Amino acid sequence: MKVLVATGSKYGSTREIGAAIGEVLDEAGFEVEVQDAADVLSVHYYDAVVVGSAVYGGLWRRDASELVRDHMIELRRREVYMFSVGMETVVRPGQKLDEADGLARDVGAKTHQRFPGALEYDHLNVGEKAIIRALNPPRGDFRDFAAVRNWADQVASELRAVAAV
Numbered sequence: 001m002k003v004l005v006a007t008g009s010k011y012g013s014t015r016e017i018g019a020a021i022g023e024v025l026d027e028a029g030f031e032v033e034v035q036d037a038a039d040v041l042s043v044h045y046y047d048a049v050v051v052g053s054a055v056y057g058g059l060w061r062r063d064a065s066e067l068v069r070d071h072m073i074e075l076r077r078r079e080v081y082m083f084s085v086g087m088e089t090v091v092r093p094g095q096k097l098d099e100a101d102g103l104a105r106d107v108g109a110k111t112h113q114r115f116p117g118a119l120e121y122d123h124l125n126v127g128e129k130a131i132i133r134a135l136n137p138p139r140g141d142f143r144d145f146a147a148v149r150n151w152a153d154q155v156a157s158e159l160r161a162v163a164a165v
């Protein structure tokens with residue numbers, strides 16, 4: 001079974017979460033490719049797609065949301081798992097992710113998982129720093145790779161069950 005793991009990431013924390021998911025699926029015996037969402041030309045080749053994005057201002061990175069929108073018809077015929085990465089999951093777990101939830105619904109995703117991200121204030125541009133000073137979320141790396149690998153293990157078991165049918 002061929003699996004694509006694609007991520008929309010600006011500063012790399014979501015890309016590394018995608019890489020960890022890819023490793024788990026690879027170890028589970030799937031044929032895995034890990035790519036930036038912007039580099040995905042087609043989903044035709046894959047049986048399953050895991051797509052995730054960093055959240056900025058409540059929205060997915062455009063490359064990730066466009067990947068889902070542009071390939072909606074083909075994705076609907078495949079096993080799709082989605083995840084969102086952000087700091088709101090650390091501060092206010094209730095943040096609504098209407099866009100990503102809507103995409104998950106439209107594409108028939110099995111799950112839409114949230115993971116805490118990483119915020120390196122010094123790396124941000126001037127505009128982003130202003131937003132972060134105003135919102136004052138926690139700064140630092142809150143990623144929980146054990147939780148990420150755990151979720152990827154669940155995805156692997158579900159895909160194994162589908163492949164066995």
Ligand SMILES: Cc1cc2nc3c(=O)[nH]c(=O)nc-3n(C[C@H](O)[C@H](O)[C@H](O)COP(=O)(O)O)c2cc1C
Pocket residue numbers: 008009010011012013014015054055056057058059085086087088089095116117118119120124127128129131132
């Ligand atoms: C300007 C800005 C806006 C952000 N907005 C949100 C948000 O609305 N919700 C959220 O959960 N996280 C938000 N974050 C946190 C990022 O999603 C988090 O830092 C993430 O790990 C970044 O991923 P990346 O390194 O892959 O780009 C924001 C970060 C910045 C810099």
